[in-house]
Amino acid sequence: MNESAAMPPEFYKLTSIKKSYNGDFALDIPSLHFARGETCALVGPNGSGKTTLLRLLAFVERPTSGEIVFDSIPVWNGAMNQTALMRRVTMVAHPPFLFNRTVAYNIGYGLKLRRKSRNDVKTKTSEALETVGLAGFEKRSARTLSSGQQQRVALARALALEPEVLLLDEPTASIDKKYARDVESLIRHLRVEAKTTIIFSTHNYRQASALAHRIIFLSNGRIEPLPYENIFKGIFEKCDGRTKVFVNETLGFNVISEATGPAHISIDSRDIMLSRRPPENGTLNCHAGKVVRMTLHESYARVTVDIGVRLSIVVSEQVLTELQLKLGEEIFCVFDCGAVRII
Amino acid sequence: MNYILEAFTKAFRLIIHLDRELAVIVWTSLRVSLISTALASIVGVPLGFTLAVSRFRGKHQMEIALNTSMAIPTVVVGLTIYSFISRRGPLGAYGLLFTPTAMIIGQFILATPIIVALSLAATKAIDARVGETARTLGANALQRASAILSEARYSIVVAIAAGFGRVIAEVGAAMILGGNIHGYTRTMTTAIALETGKGEFSLAMALGIILLLIALSVNAVVQSFRLRGI
Numbered sequence: 001m002n003e004s005a006a007m008p009p010e011f012y013k014l015t016s017i018k019k020s021y022n023g024d025f026a027l028d029i030p031s032l033h034f035a036r037g038e039t040c041a042l043v044g045p046n047g048s049g050k051t052t053l054l055r056l057l058a059f060v061e062r063p064t065s066g067e068i069v070f071d072s073i074p075v076w077n078g079a080m081n082q083t084a085l086m087r088r089v090t091m092v093a094h095p096p097f098l099f100n101r102t103v104a105y106n107i108g109y110g111l112k113l114r115r116k117s118r119n120d121v122k123t124k125t126s127e128a129l130e131t132v133g134l135a136g137f138e139k140r141s142a143r144t145l146s147s148g149q150q151q152r153v154a155l156a157r158a159l160a161l162e163p164e165v166l167l168l169d170e171p172t173a174s175i176d177k178k179y180a181r182d183v184e185s186l187i188r189h190l191r192v193e194a195k196t197t198i199i200f201s202t203h204n205y206r207q208a209s210a211l212a213h214r215i216i217f218l219s220n221g222r223i224e225p226l227p228y229e230n231i232f233k234g235i236f237e238k239c240d241g242r243t244k245v246f247v248n249e250t251l252g253f254n255v256i257s258e259a260t261g262p263a264h265i266s267i268d269s270r271d272i273m274l275s276r277r278p279p280e281n282g283t284l285n286c287h288a289g290k291v292v293r294m295t296l297h298e299s300y301a302r303v304t305v306d307i308g309v310r311l312s313i314v315v316s317e318q319v320l321t322e323l324q325l326k327l328g329e330e331i332f333c334v335f336d337c338g339a340v341r342i343i
Numbered sequence: 344m345n346y347i348l349e350a351f352t353k354a355f356r357l358i359i360h361l362d363r364e365l366a367v368i369v370w371t372s373l374r375v376s377l378i379s380t381a382l383a384s385i386v387g388v389p390l391g392f393t394l395a396v397s398r399f400r401g402k403h404q405m406e407i408a409l410n411t412s413m414a415i416p417t418v419v420v421g422l423t424i425y426s427f428i429s430r431r432g433p434l435g436a437y438g439l440l441f442t443p444t445a446m447i448i449g450q451f452i453l454a455t456p457i458i459v460a461l462s463l464a465a466t467k468a469i470d471a472r473v474g475e476t477a478r479t480l481g482a483n484a485l486q487r488a489s490a491i492l493s494e495a496r497y498s499i500v501v502a503i504a505a506g507f508g509r510v511i512a513e514v515g516a517a518m519i520l521g522g523n524i525h526g527y528t529r530t531m532t533t534a535i536a537l538e539t540g541k542g543e544f545s546l547a548m549a550l551g552i553i554l555l556l557i558a559l560s561v562n563a564v565v566q567s568f569r570l571r572g573i
Contacts, residue, residue, distance in 0.1 A: 058479055087481035097472035100494055109490075110480035157480070 010069070011036035011165075011197060012057060017066035019052055019221075027052045027221040029066075034199060036071075036164075039191045041208035042201040043226070044218035050201035051094070053218065054167045057199060058091035087114065090161050094169040094201075095147065096154030103129070103145070103153050104138035110161045128156035133182060148175035155183065159190075166190065168200035172207065187211050205231045205343060206264050228266040228343055230311055236260050245340065251308040253285050255340045264343050269314040271339035274303065274323060275332045286334045287311075291327055294320075305333050346544065353545030354552055365546065369553055372511060372530040375443050375521075379450035380507040387455045387506070388499060391462025392492060406463065412456035417449075421519030424449050428520075441522035446530070449516035454506035461505055465498030466491060497569050504561050511557060 012034040019027040027049040034040055034057075042050040055061045056068060059075055059082065068075040070085060090110070098106050107125040116124070129135050132152040137145075142153060151174050158166060171187070172180035188211060190196040202208050208215045209231045217226040234245035236259045237252070244252035245265055255265070278286045289307030301320045303313045311333055315323075325331065357365050394405070426432050428439040428448075439445045469491055477490035492499060514532035521528030523537060531550045538547035 060475055060479060083481065083483040086478065089479075090481075091479045093472070093476070093479070097470065097476045099473070099476070099490070109477070113481045113486060161480070 010034075011038070011071060013067075013069040014056075015067045015069075017056065017063045017068065019049075019056065019061070020064050025221060027056070027063075029053070029223060032216075032223065034197065036197055037191075037195045038214065039187065039198045039212045040200075041212035041215045042199065042218060043203070043205060043208050043215055044201075045203075047220075048218040049221040050218055051169055052221070054091060054169050054199065054201060057165070058089055058167050059086050060091065087161075088163060089165040089167065090158040090163040091167040092151075092154045092158045092169065092171060094151075094171075094173055096151050098142035098145075098150055098153055098157075100143050101141075102138065103134070103140050103142050106142050106153060107157045107160050110157065114161070124160045125156075128160035129153075131159055131186065132156045133179060148179060151175050152179065152183075155186075159186075162194070163196065165197045165199070168198065170201055170203070172202070172204075184211060205266070206233050228341075229269045230267040230272075231264060231343065232266075232309055233262065233264050235262050247309050251287070253340050254337045255342075256337045257342060259342060265340050266343050267311065267335060267339050267341070269302070269312045272311060272313045272333050272335045274305070274313060274315055274319065274325070275334050276323065278332050279334050284334055284336055285340070286332055288330055288332050291325055291329050291331055294325065294327065305331060307333055350544035350548045354549035357546065357549040358552065362549075365549055365553075367526055368529050368531055368534045368550065371443070371528065372532070373557075375446045375517070375530065376450060376507060376511040379447045379510050380454055380503060382447070382451050383454035383458050383506050384503050387458030388462045388492070388502070391459040391464075391502070392466045392488060394459070395463045395466035396488075396491075406460070409456055409460040409463070413460055415453070415456070417453060417513040417515030417517075418519065419515075420449055420452050421516035424452065424516070425519050440520065441524060441528060443521065443528055445520040446517050446528060449520045450510035450513065453513060453516060454510050457509055458502050458506040461502030462495075462499055465495040465502060468498065469495050497565075500565050500568055504565050507561060508558060512554065 010033050012032075014029055014032040017027060017029040017032070018025075042053060044050055052061070056063055059068075059070075062076050070089075073085065075082075075085065099109065104125050107128055108121040111121045111124055125138060126135070129137055132155050134149065134152055134156065137149075137153070142150065145153065151171070155168075155171065158168075168187075172183050175183065184207065187198055187200070190198060191211070200211075205215075205228050215226055217224050232247040234247040234253075236243060236245050236255070236257065238244075238260075239252070243255050243257050243259070245255050245257075245263070246252040247265075253265070253267075278288075287307040289305040289311070291303060292306045292310065293302075293304035295302045296317075300314055300316055303315055303320075303325065305311050305313060313333065323331070394402070424445065425440070428434045428437065428445055430440070439448070473491050473494045474487045477487045482490060512532060514536055517523075517528075517530045518533050518536065521530065521533065523529050523533040529537075531554050535547045535550050535554075538544070538550075
């Protein structure tokens with residue numbers, strides 16, 4: 001998540017954004033920036049404003065008030081060439097909409113608008129379909145595909161355009177697990193190789209934390225502090241009469257739960273203590289790891305420790321001074337069983 | 344009963360032997376109706392689309408008026424145009440009365456409300472996400488309109504076919520404005536009316552059969568568009 005700190009700021013700059021529909025308030029964002037090349041996840045319950053924010057970022061909708069600046073261009077000022085601006089950004093809606101034509105027509109549509117040659121359209125269409133695992137689907141009628149296939153065609157249609165910004169509304173919502181993993185790999189690839197700015201909405205915290213540099217939590221149309229940190233997928237098992245959740249083959253946390261099978265857990269960064277020595281109380285979770293990152297803020301510091309998974313821990317400035325922490329040093333992360341929450 | 348069978352036999356003979364008089368009547372009908380439908384489509388489809396996507400006061404009332412105008416009696420249209428283009432009328436100097444041009448004007452007025460109203464309904468029935476999707480893919484206003492019309496293409500073809508159906512089968516305006524002049528403004532419908540009046544059922548029957556075949560062909564073409572997914 002801290003990679004974004006190194007990115008140039010303000011590719012998108014939203015200031016005092018308000019959006020309402022027929023007087024009903026939908027979104028209120030005093031200030032929000034997105035950096036070029038950033039991958040950002042919008043997380044929040046249904047109706048929290050994720051889709052509305054994506055639509056504003058796609059320039060499909062105009063804010064009721066406030067200003068959006070994209071790459072130093074004020075978006076809704078009369079002088080701008082909106083079509084030229086929109087061709088730099090592509091959004092895949094949820095559920096996606098496909099034209100009542102062939103798959104090839106759907107994917108080639110945006111390319112033809114950009115006056116690409118026939119050969120180019122054909123090549124890019126095939127490549128995009130191959131990327132989403134639908135090679136050879138060119139001549140199929142788009143409306144006869146399953147919802148998961150339609151979602152992937154919509155994604156291929158956006159990918160073929162190679163946009164600077166890719167906005168994805170719940171990109172894995174209606175596709176099965178295998179292809180959801182493929183889509184996640186694709187997002188990782190775009191983030192690392194193509195340096196595409198990706199902003200996606202999801203209900204899945206694990207997906208958000210695994211893919212995004214930054215997670216924005218929306219609730220009732222407002223940006224709120226993220227309710228969950230240190231999110232891991234684990235498997236609950238009984239060991240010596242205790243319940244443990246294993247987040248990898250060897251690393252297990254003691255938890256207060258009777259749950260079994262797979263689940264997502266989170267550990268609040270403020271519930272984890274750092275110690276030079278392991279505690280005497282054996283019921284606590286205590287894991288040794290290496291300090292891999294430290295970020296200083298005004299009154300606190302955020303320390304990332306690799307214990308087999310990366311734990312983000314918030315400590316006061318005083319604790320940091322006392323511990324004299326240095327990058328690469330070994331330290332114990334200690335937290336109570338109750339700090340591990342199932343989400 | 345015999346005279347009906349006899350009329351049928353004669354009618355088929357006229358069709359098979361490509362009777363010249365029959366051919367001229369059919370050609371006049373097709374030429375006038377195709378031109379008037381094409382003109383009505385050029386005006387009606389964009390107008391229907393614009394009315395569907397724009398918001399203005401009185402839109403609902405306008406839709407009611409449009410739907411009503413689809414049922415205007417052909418003779419009323421014929422009479423109205425007649426009053427303008429007859430020698431005493433304001434456009435009398437142009438000498439349009441009893442010409443194919445006058446018939447085209449009349450049929451244009453008959454077909455346009457149908458094409459406008461059905462294009463409007465076709466556009467309104469299209470998912471609002473068509474324009475929005477086209478927009479997110481980089482389409483400008485004209486390209487978005489084209490995407491919406493393309494999505495409504497079956498219904499638009501049906502609208503044009505309905506307009507054509509209305510004018511090819513009408514008799515009132517063609518009779519009043521064309522004058523049913525032999526070899527010049529005589530159409531299938533005006534000829535059927537004339538020949539039936541004279542008791543010449545065979546030619547009337549032959550023209551009736553051709554009229555039905557044309558209607559059948561138009562519907563077959565529309566249906567083939569749908570089946571081939573064009």
